[in-house]
Structures are given as structure tokens and as C-alpha cells.
Amino acid sequence: MxxxxxxxxxxxxxxxxxxxxxxxxxxxxxxxxxxxxxxxxxxxxxxxxxxxxxxxxxxxxxxxxxxxxxxxxxxxxxxxxxxxxxxxxxxxxxxxxxxxxxxxxxxxxxxxxxxxxxxxxxxxxxxxxxxxxxxxxxxxxxxxxDHINVRVMEYLKRKSLIEESRIIDISHQTLAKELGTTRVVISRILKQFEREKKVKLLRGQIEIK
Amino acid sequence: MxxxxxxxxxxxxxxxxxxxxxxxxxxxxxxxxxxxxxxxxxxxxxxxxxxxxxxxxxxxxxxxxxxxxxxxxxxxxxxxxxxxxxxxxxxxxxxxxxxxxxxxxxxxxxxxxxxxxxxxxxxxxxxxxxxxxxxxxxxxxxxxxDHINVRVMEYLKRKSLIEESRIIDISHQTLAKELGTTRVVISRILKQFEREKKVKLLRGQIEIK
DNA sequence: ACAGGACGGTATCAAAAGATACAAAAAACA
DNA sequence: TGTTTTTTGTATCTTTTGATACCGTCCTGT
The missing domain is CATH 2.60.120.10 (Jelly Rolls)
Incomplete structure (x- = not known):
């Protein structure tokens, strides 16, 4: 060594x-x-x-x-x-x-x-x-x-804090595997968040608003 | 002392x-x-x-x-x-x-x-x-x-092993609080188990068959 | 430029879980 | 004994989550 x-x-x-x-x-x-x-x-x-x-x-x-x-x-x-x-x-x-x-x-x-x-x-x-x-x-x-939507939002906020950025680089699939659920569920929830103006979705990225 | x-x-x-x-x-x-x-x-x-x-x-x-x-x-x-x-x-x-x-x-x-x-x-x-x-x-x-029914059965089997008895002394309410769910859910699952001849239900007791 | 893969949106259907409510039986208690 | 509490059964309804499928877009490597 x-x-x-x-x-x-x-x-x-x-x-x-x-x-x-x-x-x-x-x-x-x-x-x-x-x-x-x-x-x-x-x-x-x-x-x-x-x-x-x-x-x-x-x-x-x-x-x-x-x-x-x-x-x-x-x-x-x-x-x-x-x-x-x-x-x-x-x-x-x-x-x-x-x-x-x-x-x-x-x-x-x-x-x-x-x-x-x-x-x-x-x-x-x-x-x-x-x-x-x-x-x-x-x-x-x-x-x-907690319901998954709560866990998703908490995950995003924590990640945002740690990385000191409102934009989180992660795909829906990866996020699903972080939290123990499936891609479709994550996509559905994120879309709902977007409708509620809580996030903005980009390819491979999630921006917290 | x-x-x-x-x-x-x-x-x-x-x-x-x-x-x-x-x-x-x-x-x-x-x-x-x-x-x-x-x-x-x-x-x-x-x-x-x-x-x-x-x-x-x-x-x-x-x-x-x-x-x-x-x-x-x-x-x-x-x-x-x-x-x-x-x-x-x-x-x-x-x-x-x-x-x-x-x-x-x-x-x-x-x-x-x-x-x-x-x-x-x-x-x-x-x-x-x-x-x-x-x-x-x-x-x-x-x-x-796992779904709750699986967790309930695993709980019962483990408890049965530890206490060396096929009969487990526990109420539905207590079991619900062990596993983090509600009484109604437990009662429903246990009844289903009974219909499937997997357990026998008594007041305050569950017998594994 | 093209093919294949990753990524995301969405619709449909089914199952699981939870909320609420009511009732009956058993046990505890006074 | 009569009353209260605990325990269990069950019905109904809603919400949440999951499974599957299909499609369009974007990206990447060749």
C-alpha cells in the first residue's frame, strides 16, 4: 500500500x-x-x-x-x-x-x-x-x-437540502427504487404535484417550487 | 443497592x-x-x-x-x-x-x-x-x-415458535398495534385465515393449525 | 441517420387497505 | 346482579396502490 x-x-x-x-x-x-x-x-x-x-x-x-x-x-x-x-x-x-x-x-x-x-x-x-x-x-x-406521495415529497425536499439545489437529478424509475414502489406510481404522483404547482418536471430532473 | x-x-x-x-x-x-x-x-x-x-x-x-x-x-x-x-x-x-x-x-x-x-x-x-x-x-x-396478511401470518408463526405453543394470546387490537395497522383489517384477515382453515379464532386467542 | 433503449404520460382494471358504523357476545367490575 | 368495557364480526364505501399496456419523445451509440 x-x-x-x-x-x-x-x-x-x-x-x-x-x-x-x-x-x-x-x-x-x-x-x-x-x-x-x-x-x-x-x-x-x-x-x-x-x-x-x-x-x-x-x-x-x-x-x-x-x-x-x-x-x-x-x-x-x-x-x-x-x-x-x-x-x-x-x-x-x-x-x-x-x-x-x-x-x-x-x-x-x-x-x-x-x-x-x-x-x-x-x-x-x-x-x-x-x-x-x-x-x-x-x-x-x-x-x-405515510402515504407514498408524502414520502416522495419528503425525499425530494431532503435531497434538495443536501445538494443545495432546487433541481434534483433523478428519473422516476430510480426514485421508485429508492422508495420501494413502482415507476407508474411515482409518475402519477409527480404529475399530480405538478398540477398543484409544487414541482416542475423535466426529463431526468425534478424542480421543487 | x-x-x-x-x-x-x-x-x-x-x-x-x-x-x-x-x-x-x-x-x-x-x-x-x-x-x-x-x-x-x-x-x-x-x-x-x-x-x-x-x-x-x-x-x-x-x-x-x-x-x-x-x-x-x-x-x-x-x-x-x-x-x-x-x-x-x-x-x-x-x-x-x-x-x-x-x-x-x-x-x-x-x-x-x-x-x-x-x-x-x-x-x-x-x-x-x-x-x-x-x-x-x-x-x-x-x-x-409484503401485504399485511403475510405479515400477520409471519407474526403468528414467529410468536408460536418463541412461546412454544400453537395458541397465541393476543387480541386483534393489540396485533394491529404490533404491525402498524387497524383492528378491522386484522379481524378481516384473521377471519379469512379461519375460512382457509389456517387458524382457529377464540376470544383473545389465536390457534395456529 | 437509424435502431434501440431509457424516460415519461396516461388509461384501465383489480386488489389492498383504511374509515366508519353498528351489533352481539364475553368478560370485568362494582 | 346489573352495568360497563373489551372483544369480535361484519357491511359499506372510499382511497390508495399496484399491475398491465400502449405510446410518444428523447438520448445514445453505431
């Missing part, structure tokens, strides 16, 4: 030199492209990924439907993989790369070892879990209590 | 004597009765509970609808409270006692301190998180992809 310093600039949580050493020694830097599959539902998780650049979409699938759980971004790891690896369980989700992405992977069996050795590793794992946990509960609430 | 030994027999994960000492010193043993509210949505979480006996139902509420997230049982703690306390956020769920329950509570500000001091405390927190996380993802999948 050639570039240790830039690597850890993305991982400020890791304090102990020994932990950095262990990561460099047992880890491997991999580059993925859009569409590459990191983990499939039903697979055992032998390696844990830490994303350095880019993002991984973690989602669930049933027949031809999908729903996003979360995105793993720079500095983050995939809690679903974590949970699966701890239990030595199979993955319950898919992980697919969304853009050119660099990942540091390391063997899952170091998990418990590092957990006992390095406080900052612990801190990192717990931070990841509580972040995802919070997100998940939030989404869960929406799915249980 | 008078009975330290029986207390820690419920918490085999806690290894360090100093951790046990700290728990005894800063913790407080409380007894609750059915219906007592441990935490409300919107409240800040200042104390974390570890259940010693009994159980706490953690659920979300919107208007007159509810959905269960999980039950905190002997030896366990409430991850939702944990996540809230870490972030210094308000609780996003309710926690209500379901039966006579004994709880060890301690100030939330010891969380990070103990996390740095005691490996077994870390182990405990992470174990709790990944357990709940797994459960939550599972339930989430059901809510997104």
Missing part, C-alpha cells in the same frame, strides 16, 4: 498508530466502477468495506422491486455487512457501487480482535451503528405511517 | 469489576408496573435503562396508530435510547412497560466514559445495536414488500 497518509485523512476517527498499521497490513485498496456489486443478498460477509471515495448504495430487493436502505459514503462502513459478519450471517441486502469508488477492505475476522484492542475502532463501529439505526427508524416510520 | 450479585447474573457480559462498581455506584434500581411510561417521543434521554426482569415495549405512534419496534427484555438495553443519548437527541419512540418490570437506570453521560474504559461495555453496546439493527431491517423488509 503506497499512500497511507491520504488514506487516513478520510478516517480521522482512527487514533491508534497500531490500528492504522493493522489496517494497512491486512487491508486492501480496491477501485470499483458504477454498477459493480460489492455484496449480494444471501452471501456470507468475509470482508468489510470502508469507503474512501464515492458511494455504495445498500438496498433490498424482492422480485422486481427495490428499496434503498442507505448510502455508504466516504469514511463510512456498511453496518449491514457489519451485523452480518458479527453473527456470521448471510447478507440481507445488496450493495452496489453508484460511481467510481475506492474502498478499503479487510478480513471480517479482525472485527472482534480490533474491538478489544482499539478504543477508537469501537467508537467508529458504534458511531456507524447509531447513525444507520437512526436513519432506519426514520425511514421505517415513513413507510408504516 | 443491596443485591449486587443476583443483579450481575443477568448481565454476564459485564466483566470488569470496575464496571460493575460504577454501575452500582451510579445506577438505580427501579420497579415499574404494566402501563408505566419509561420514555416518550420527544423527550430527551438522560438515563439509560437496562432491563433486569420483565419487558419494555418500544413503539412508534402517529395519531391513533402504533407500530412496535421491539421489546427490551432481561439483560437488554434500549438501543433507541442509546442512539438518542449519544446524539443528545430527543427520543423518536415510546417505551412502555408491559408487565411488572425491574430496571437498572444510570445517567446517560457515563456512556462515552465507560466506552473508553471498559471493553466489555463496548461489546455489550455493539451487541445490542447489531441485534436491533438486524431485527429492524427484517421488519422493514416485511413492511415494504
Amino acid at each position: 503506497e499512500t497511507p497518509q491520504p488514506l487516513f485523512s478520510k478516517l480521522p476517527l482512527f487514533k491508534e498508530p497500531e490500528l492504522k498499521e493493522a489496517l494497512l497490513k491486512h487491508g486492501q485498496l480496491l477501485a470499483f466502477n458504477k454498477g459493480d456489486v460489492i455484496v449480494k443478498t444471501g452471501q456470507y460477509v468475509r470482508f468489510l468495506p470502508i469507503v474512501l471515495k464515492g458511494s455504495i448504495r445498500v438496498f433490498q430487493q424482492k422480485e422486481d422491486r427495490e428499496v434503498s436502505l442507505y448510502y455508504v459514503r466516504s469514511g463510512e462502513t456498511c453496518t449491514m455487512s457489519l451485523a452480518a459478519a458479527y453473527f456470521n450471517n448471510k447478507s440481507v441486502s445488496h450493495g452496489v457501487v453508484m460511481e467510481p469508488t475506492e474502498v478499503l477492505i479487510f478480513p471480517a475476522n479482525f472485527l472482534t480482535e480490533w474491538q478489544l484492542q482499539f478504543p477508537s475502532w469501537n467508537q467508529y463501529i458504534i458511531t456507524m451503528f447509531r447513525k444507520r439505526y437512526d436513519e432506519l427508524i426514520n425511514t421505517f416510520e415513513g413507510v408504516v405511517f | 443491596e443485591t449486587p450479585q443476583p443483579l450481575f447474573s443477568k448481565l454476564p457480559l459485564f466483566k470488569e469489576p470496575e464496571l460493575k462498581e460504577a454501575l452500582l455506584k451510579h445506577g438505580q434500581l427501579l420497579a415499574f408496573n404494566k402501563g408505566d411510561v419509561i420514555v416518550k417521543t420527544g423527550q430527551y434521554v438522560r438515563f439509560l435503562p437496562i432491563v433486569l426482569k420483565g419487558s419494555i415495549r418500544v413503539f412508534q405512534q402517529k395519531e391513533d396508530r402504533e407500530v412496535s419496534l421491539y421489546y427490551v427484555r432481561s439483560g437488554e438495553t434500549c438501543t433507541m435510547s442509546l442512539a438518542a443519548a449519544y446524539f443528545n437527541n430527543k427520543s423518536v419512540s415510546h417505551g412502555v412497560v408491559m408487565e411488572p418490570t425491574e430496571v437498572l437506570i444510570f445517567p446517560a453521560n457515563f456512556l462515552t466514559e465507560w466506552q473508553l474504559q471498559f471493553p466489555s461495555w463496548n461489546q455489550y453496546i455493539i451487541t445490542m445495536f447489531r441485534k436491533r439493527y438486524d431485527e429492524l431491517i427484517n421488519t422493514f423488509e416485511g413492511v415494504v414488500f
